[in-house]
Amino acid sequence: MSQDTELEAAMDPDLPLPATSLDDPHLREAVRNPEGAERAIAWLFVLGVIGVALFGAAYVQNWKPFTLGLTLGLGLFFLGFGVTAWGKYLMPQGPFSEARHALHSAQAEREAIAAALVERTGVVVKRRRVLLGLLGSGMGIFGIVALFPLLRSLGPLPGLTLTKTNWRRGSLLVDSNGRAIHVEALEPGGIVTVFPAGFENNDQTVAVDQTVLIRAGTTAIVTEKGRSTWAPAGYIAYSKLCTHAGCPVGLYEKQLRLLVCPCHQSMFNIDDGAVPEFGPAPRPLPQLPLYIDRAGFLRAQSGYDQPVGPGYYERTTT
Amino acid sequence: MSTAGVRTKREAQAARGRYGRVGQIIGEIDDRLGVAKGGRTFLDKIFPDHWSFMLGEIALYSFIVLIATGIFLSLYYVPSSTLSVYHGSYAPLRGQKVTAAYASTVNLSLSVRAGLLMRQMHHWAADIFIGAIVIHMARIFFTGAFRKPRELNWTIGLTLLVLSLANGFIGYSLPDDLISGTGLRIMYSIVLSIPFVGSYLAFWLFGGNYPGTLIIPRLFIIHVLILPGILAGLIGAHLFLLVRQKHTQFPGKGRTEDNVVGSPMYPTFMAKTTGYLFMITGVITVLGGLAQINPIWQFGQYQADKISYAVQPDWYMGWLDGALRIMPSWEFAGWGHTIPFVVLLPAVVFPGMIFTLCYAWPAIERKFTGDNAIHHLLDRPRDRPKRTAAGAAMIALMFTLLGASATDVLANFFQVSLNEVLWTFRVLVFVVPIVAGLFTWRICLEMQGGGADIGKRKRAVVMTRSAIGEYRTVETEAQPDDEHEELPPIPVPVHIEVGVGDTGAEQAGVRTVPR
Numbered sequence: 001m002s003q004d005t006e007l008e009a010a011m012d013p014d015l016p017l018p019a020t021s022l023d024d025p026h027l028r029e030a031v032r033n034p035e036g037a038e039r040a041i042a043w044l045f046v047l048g049v050i051g052v053a054l055f056g057a058a059y060v061q062n063w064k065p066f067t068l069g070l071t072l073g074l075g076l077f078f079l080g081f082g083v084t085a086w087g088k089y090l091m092p093q094g095p096f097s098e099a100r101h102a103l104h105s106a107q108a109e110r111e112a113i114a115a116a117l118v119e120r121t122g123v124v125v126k127r128r129r130v131l132l133g134l135l136g137s138g139m140g141i142f143g144i145v146a147l148f149p150l151l152r153s154l155g156p157l158p159g160l161t162l163t164k165t166n167w168r169r170g171s172l173l174v175d176s177n178g179r180a181i182h183v184e185a186l187e188p189g190g191i192v193t194v195f196p197a198g199f200e201n202n203d204q205t206v207a208v209d210q211t212v213l214i215r216a217g218t219t220a221i222v223t224e225k226g227r228s229t230w231a232p233a234g235y236i237a238y239s240k241l242c243t244h245a246g247c248p249v250g251l252y253e254k255q256l257r258l259l260v261c262p263c264h265q266s267m268f269n270i271d272d273g274a275v276p277e278f279g280p281a282p283r284p285l286p287q288l289p290l291y292i293d294r295a296g297f298l299r300a301q302s303g304y305d306q307p308v309g310p311g312y313y314e315r316t317t318t
Numbered sequence: 319m320s321t322a323g324v325r326t327k328r329e330a331q332a333a334r335g336r337y338g339r340v341g342q343i344i345g346e347i348d349d350r351l352g353v354a355k356g357g358r359t360f361l362d363k364i365f366p367d368h369w370s371f372m373l374g375e376i377a378l379y380s381f382i383v384l385i386a387t388g389i390f391l392s393l394y395y396v397p398s399s400t401l402s403v404y405h406g407s408y409a410p411l412r413g414q415k416v417t418a419a420y421a422s423t424v425n426l427s428l429s430v431r432a433g434l435l436m437r438q439m440h441h442w443a444a445d446i447f448i449g450a451i452v453i454h455m456a457r458i459f460f461t462g463a464f465r466k467p468r469e470l471n472w473t474i475g476l477t478l479l480v481l482s483l484a485n486g487f488i489g490y491s492l493p494d495d496l497i498s499g500t501g502l503r504i505m506y507s508i509v510l511s512i513p514f515v516g517s518y519l520a521f522w523l524f525g526g527n528y529p530g531t532l533i534i535p536r537l538f539i540i541h542v543l544i545l546p547g548i549l550a551g552l553i554g555a556h557l558f559l560l561v562r563q564k565h566t567q568f569p570g571k572g573r574t575e576d577n578v579v580g581s582p583m584y585p586t587f588m589a590k591t592t593g594y595l596f597m598i599t600g601v602i603t604v605l606g607g608l609a610q611i612n613p614i615w616q617f618g619q620y621q622a623d624k625i626s627y628a629v630q631p632d633w634y635m636g637w638l639d640g641a642l643r644i645m646p647s648w649e650f651a652g653w654g655h656t657i658p659f660v661v662l663l664p665a666v667v668f669p670g671m672i673f674t675l676c677y678a679w680p681a682i683e684r685k686f687t688g689d690n691a692i693h694h695l696l697d698r699p700r701d702r703p704k705r706t707a708a709g710a711a712m713i714a715l716m717f718t719l720l721g722a723s724a725t726d727v728l729a730n731f732f733q734v735s736l737n738e739v740l741w742t743f744r745v746l747v748f749v750v751p752i753v754a755g756l757f758t759w760r761i762c763l764e765m766q767g768g769g770a771d772i773g774k775r776k777r778a779v780v781m782t783r784s785a786i787g788e789y790r791t792v793e794t795e796a797q798p799d800d801e802h803e804e805l806p807p808i809p810v811p812v813h814i815e816v817g818v819g820d821t822g823a824e825q826a827g828v829r830t831v832p833r
Contacts, residue, residue: 017812017813018810018812019811019812019814020808020813020815021816022816024811025805026805026811059431059432065432065606065607066607068435068607069435069438069603069604069605069607070604072600073600073601073602073603073604073605074604075600076597076603077597077600077601078600079593079596079600080593080594080595080596080597080598080599080600081596081597082593083589083592083593084589084590084592084593084594084597085593087581087586087590087593091581091585092586093805094581094582094807095581095807096579096580096582096808097578097579097580097807098362098363098564098578098809098810099576099809100576100577100578102692103562103563103692151522152522154525155521155523155525155526155530156525157521158518158527161521161527162510193623203399203529203531203621204529206621206623207527210623240623245504245507245642245661246503246504246506246528247500247503248622248624250625262625262626262627262629262726263625263629264639264642264643265643265736265740266647276647279643280642280643280645280646280647280660281647281660282648282649310507311511311656311657311658312516312520312656312658313512313514313515313656314656315655315656316654316655316656
């Protein structure tokens with residue numbers, strides 16, 4: 001059938017629906033040896049049924065996920081392979097075609113809908129300008145007001161939350177089990193994560209306060225000018241929050257004296273104020289000033305002198 | 319079911335008409351809904367045959383697996399950060415304080431029958447789903463299927479990709495294990511990096527400073543209701559447009575802008591595609607059973623001060639992680655404000671630019687080529703060297719960035735310094751796309767012309783070596799199969815007629831006409 005008559009047939013309800021006789025070569029199987037294909041597909045179905053049945057047995061016996069996945073997966077795969085092969089090899093080879101009608105409507109229809117919108121708006125709606133304006137402002141105000149609960153109820157405003165930790169003047173350093181750190185607790189090269197006493201058991205405070213305490217030597221260490229008393233008896237404390245993306249700076253390379261962030265490999269030199277030596281971190285880790293109390297336990301001289309963690313717009317520069 | 323007055327089976331059949339019970343049921347439905355003509359046209363709908371038209375189906379069927387396995391998981395998962403001491407079946411965790419989200423995920427993996435299979439199938443299906451979307455999108459791009467009139471469907475498809483990336487990341491975060499929690503921490507910092515509004519957005523999203531207790535239930539409802547709902551709706555729209563605009567086809571014998579040539583919906587396409595659904599489900603099931611993925615009980619509960627080495631996201635997030643890694647440590651600080659470009663540029667601005675470019679591509683190409691015509695016949699990629707080169711460059715960029723997300727692993731594996739690996743990727747990320755683009759462009763030019771032998775089997779060649787070592791190939795004689803010519807396409811026959819003389823007897827379901 002030519003292109004034109006095909007189109008006509010599809011458009012005209014009076015023309016007979018397309019028909020063909022059983023001996024039309026289009027209806028012949030796509031494969032030359034249908035009997036062989038049928039046998040192969042039959043075997044695929046048999047395998048599929050066996051696989052699915054075995055899954056049933058495996059499930060009842062509560063066997064390992066390995067067996068469950070293998071039996072069900074192979075069963076489904078063989079069944080699917082058989083069905084697809086049936087469609088590909090044993091069904092009419094075709095090819096068949098379908099007319100593609102233009103998507104667009106008649107010109108008059110296109111004009112009609114444009115006219116309905118433009119003319120009706122002009123004649124009927126725009127005449128009531130006051131009503132239109134009032135309705136518009138009502139909807140606009142509703143739209144803005146509707147945003148309030150959507151946004152503001154979702155969480156508190158940041159305020160100064162991001163700038164603060166729970167470290168105070170005199171805070172006792174404790175590990176995650178609440179044990180205070182005695183000056184003899186760590187050998188040189190030792191490292192422990194510490195928190196201000198009383199805040200070590202709360203996810204929320206741990207996320208902000210986490211501080212890494214390293215015993216870098218046995219005598220006081222000056223990491224930077226003006227920090228002469230901050231690291232007594234070789235104990236240095238830095239915020240454990242990476243200044244890049246906020247991951248815990250969890251690795252300590254003892255020989256190189258580097259703190260390493262496993263997320264994006266920022267490296268901080270502990271001896272010179274944790275200045276980033278490598279990687280994407282843009283700022284040093286803030287250092288916590290320490291002192292040793294009379295009983296020999298480590299305490300904070302004060303809180304951090306700057307916000308900990310990654311950068312954000314409201315973060316003031318120091 | 320007998321009608322009054324009809325006694326014999328034969329009489330009952332006769333009362334139903336030529337097409338028996340099926341005809342009767344269709345009559346009843348059509349009386350009420352008027353769907354006979356539309357329904358028949360749908361059964362006759364033509365699907366062009368080409369392997370690359372099946373890529374989108376992989377995505378569709380993985381989505382079905384995702385929904386099915388996801389429903390199973392949601393029956394056991396508890397979206398809560400409430401802490402309790404673990405008493406479950408996994409001995410190494412006993413006595414530890416864990417969240418309900420983590421404990422329930424470990425429990426459904428190790429104690430629920432077939433639970434681990436379902437969870438691993440869900441994870442594999444998600445990875446395959448997004449992979450299939452990307453490959454499907456590449457097919458659409460390289461063959462120019464996004465051109466008028468199909469720009470809207472390109473837009474919908476791209477939105478499906480974006481939302482799937484988001485939902486994949488969220489799903490990965492739900493178990494609250496050590497690695498997914500680290501991913502969330504990075505996401506928080508990325509949101510935080512946006513100037514002016516970042517800290518507000520982060521606080522609204524998480525309900526306060528990181529981590530809070532609201533994020534898990536929030537991510538859960540987004541993951542199981544909001545995003546799947548939108549995805550399902552958009553998939554529906556995607557398929558509706560496909561049916562409305564009909565499928566594109568490659569140029570070839572009998573294929574024109576005014577027709578579609580291929581197999582009919584019923585039964586050929588339906589058989590192929592149903593089988594395909596089962597095969598894809600089968601492959602995902604085998605993977606779910608055999609290939610371990612995300613064994614969260616080994617990672618442990620997320621704790622804000624703990625971290626694991628070689629932390630990496632699922633593959634489809636790798637390009638963002640790679641971009642974060644190779645970005646130089648730029649940060650603006652001044653006038654009382656900080657703008658962390660080191661995070662903002664690679665994790666917010668860069669993906670924004672990539673997706674904007676993708677969304678705008680059909681319009682960009684229309685503008686440059688001035689081609690505003692309707693296209694139903696596909697391009698061969700070689701015939702559009704510039705577009706093909708652009709696509710190849712984009713893919714090269716993405717995969718280079720994916721490689722960059724493994725800098726530490728590569729440095730360890732090849733025993734080279736991390737610094738060298740980092741700088742290598744900083745160079746490669748510019749060089750590889752340019753080289754790939756130029757190379758592709760050149761190959762396209764070389765390949766132009768030809769095309770007369772499309773769809774024909776290549777003839778076997780005999781290769782001979784002469785005494786002096788020279789190789790020659792000689793094409794063999796044409797075999798009968800090589801010359802297999804396709805018949806000219808015909809409309810799907812509604813009636814298959816059997817001449818009375820042919821079989822001598824009436825066959826069930828087949829119309830007989832006198833010869």
